[in-house]
Amino acid sequence: MTAELWPRYDGPEDLPLIEAVPLADRGLPATTYDVLCRAAALWPDRTALSVLPEAARWRDHTDVTFGELLGRVNRVANHLHGLGVRRGDAVGLLSPNCEDLVVATLAAQVAGIAAPVNAGLRADHVAELLARSGARVLVAGEGVDTSGIGVDAMVDLAQLDGLVAGQPGDHFVGAPPVATDIAAVFHTGGTTGVPKLAAHTHANEVADAWMIAANTLLDEDSVVFAALPLFHVNALVVTLLAPLLRGQRVVWAGPSGYRDPALYGELWRIVEHFRISAMSAVPTVYQVLAQCPVDADITSMRCAMVGASALPAAVREAFEGATGVRLLEGYGLTEATCASVRSFLQVDRPGSVGQRMPYQQVKAVRVEPDGSWTDLPAGEVGVLAIKGPTVFPGYVTGRDAGGPVVDGLGKLVDGWLDTGDLAQVDEDGFVFLTGRAKDLIIRGGHNIDPAVIEDVLLAHPDVTGAAAVGRPDVHAGEVPVAYVTVAAGATVTGADLEAWAAARVAEPAAAPRSVDVLDALPVTDVGKPYKLALRADATQQELSRALRGVDGVSGVAAVIGDGGVVAVVDARSTVDEIALKEALGGYTVPWVLRSAR
Structure with a gap:
């Protein structure tokens, strides 16, 4: 007999009661396609998506029901199948957020593997990521630069409806996915200069989406606001798949999302009109919203979720004081699908990002000189490790006849994921982050690999050494800055190198805000770079x-x-x-x- 799908999950005391029932007995759908089919069967005429053309014209939104969404996804998936996409083939997705991108993302997971890429990256960088994903087809938005991208076929999102008009909408003509199939690959920052592609199985995504949706604070009538880009796991799992599981309406902001300045002047009226219950964003968004007058009835808003980078106490106090809406912190990473830790409305654990989510295990470990792990007792700081159904199978390292080849590349130890973050874990599973064992720079919730900046600076003929780090920033949490050494007799200045890097770094957000020229870069006693x-x-x-x-x-x-x-x-x-x-x-x-x- 299948256990209740939605147990009570209101506070930390509910966790052991939830886990008393094995996850396999919860009756979760097997794949993201099954999630969509279930939603269409249960709520065919309920609105699934309300999509805004842009913040200034939010009243001109379009609505899509769950039944309509399934029909459109089937038609696009069948078109992709007709273009030769099979289970192990990737479909590149390169577009700002829009209604058709939501459809195409789900369809790509039905026909093959979704490979979303940040359209803000330079064209050659996009081409490299798509080549590594093995994308056979690229679905691109209007105005996106696709030069230098080698794929078998390109699909223009602006022409999508016409292209798929003749396809059946009541079923998928190919073999549907199974739980262990790869659903998507996401590019993620790492400790090398080349971004890694983290693979997610359907089971990974469904399990994490269920853990997020199993929240007593929100029910089927709750409305969720979405404005993060769909190349980010938060947008896919938190604001697409989790609401699909629960039958919740999602209001999608325009193509620019939180980067649209007009959104901040309109958001409270949008909340009032749609009776939005929850939203998800990074700290910098809430910092701006705290300064925006509340000019509408926002009593429908139960909570605002925040993650991706540290939340300053001043931002929390300012936002909650101005709006009366609680900020709920969380923690997660792409290698564990999305979310692994959550907070609660009525529970305060100062300094904590929240408690581990159901069926996910967390611990702090000490990494010994020989690479082995020693588990640390509660309250002791170590490297945070996570185990459970959301932990990814590995990074894409190549392809064979069956599709992508994945490898943990040292991040997986007996099923445990080395997060690279330093933390302490208390006896109740609450996590207290204390720093980053890795050197990623987190700007406004966006991961920037310092090696990307360093490689560009080292390409300058006068630069002999380079190191990039994060500098504290009131608005973005951190911004990248760099330190270099130069050849004897060189006259190049920090300002010269700042301009050099800005013209060559693949993503504008990764361009260093300053470059300092030093006599020598600091090293440890054994000669290793010392970025601290x-x-x-x-x-x-x-x-x-x-x-x-x-x-x-x-x-x-x-x-x-x-x-x-x-x-x-x-x-x-x-x-x-x-x-x-x-x-x-x-x-x-x-x-x-x-x-x-």
């Missing part, structure tokens, strides 16, 4: 600038400790502590005040 020292320098520069106008501050130092950076502010006893807190409140850097006697 550079992060400390960048932190000191930024916070010194932020505190320039605060009376009584005599200086600031950035101190390295426990794998992170802490700011120490030197001040006279007459310091204006209110101004001090206001100046530093938007940063995620921990700081202490050292007053002169």
Whole structure:
């Protein structure tokens, strides 16, 4: 007998009761296609999607029912099948968010494997990612640069309806996917200069979507707002698949999503009109919204979910104070599909990003010199590891006759995923992040691989060494900056190299905001690069600038400790502590005040 699909999940005390029933007995659909078919069968005439053309014209939205969505997905999947796409073949998706992209993304997982790519990347970078995915067909949005991309066929999203008009909408003509098939590959930042492609099985995506949807706070009548790009796992899992499982309506923002300045002036009216219950965004979005007057009835909003980068306390206080809406933190990564940790409305664990989600295990480990792991007791800081049904099978490293070949590349140990993040885990499974074991720069929730910046700078004829790190930023959490060494006698300046990098880095967001020329880059005692020292320098520069106008501050130092950076502010006893807190409140850097006697 199948257990209840939607158990009570309101607080941390519900976790053991949920896990008393094996996940296999919950009756989850096997694949993302089964999720869609189930939704169309249960709620054929209910609105699944409301898609806005752009923020300024949100009243001109189009609506799609669950039944209509299935019909459109079947027609597009059948067209892809007719173009030769089979189970192990990837379909590239290169477009800003729009109604047809939602359809094409689901259809690609029906016919083959979805391979979404950020359309904001340079054309040669896009071509490289699509080639690595093995994409046979590319579905591209209007105005997207497709030069240099080698695929068997291209599909123009603007012409999609006409192309698929003759295809059957009541079924998929090919062999449907099964749970163990790869559903999608997502490019993700790594520790090398080449982005990796993380593979997700259908079972991965369905399990994680169910864990997100199994939230007593929201029900079938809840409406979700979506504005993150569909090349990001959050958009796919949190705001597409989870609502499909629960029968919830999703309001999709226009092509620019949260990057559309007009959205911030309209959002509260959009919330009132659609009676939106929840939204998902990165901290920088909430920082801007905290400054926007609440000019509508937003009492329908139960919560706002936040993740992807650290949430400054000042942003939480400002947003919740201005709106009365609670921010619920979470944690996840592409290699664990999307979400692994969540918070609760009525539970406060200061400093925690939340409790592990059902059927996912978390622990902190110490990585020994020989590469083996030692489990650490509750409360001790180590590398965070995750195990469970959402952990990916590996990165795409090649292809064979059956499709993509995947390999964990050292990230998987006996089914456990090495997240690369430092954390402590308490006895109740609450996770407290303390830093990053990896060097990724997280700008507004977007991962930037420092090697991408370093490779560009090292291509300059005068540069002999380069290191990129994140500098604290009030608006983006972090922005990339770089440090270089140059050849003897070279006259190139930091400003020259900043312009050089801006013209050559594949993505504008990854261009370094500053480049400092040093006599030597810092190294550890054994000669390895020591980026913590550079992060400390960048932190000191930024916070010194932020505190320039605060009376009584005599200086600031950035101190390295426990794998992170802490700011120490030197001040006279007459310091204006209110101004001090206001100046530093938007940063995620921990700081202490050292007053002169």
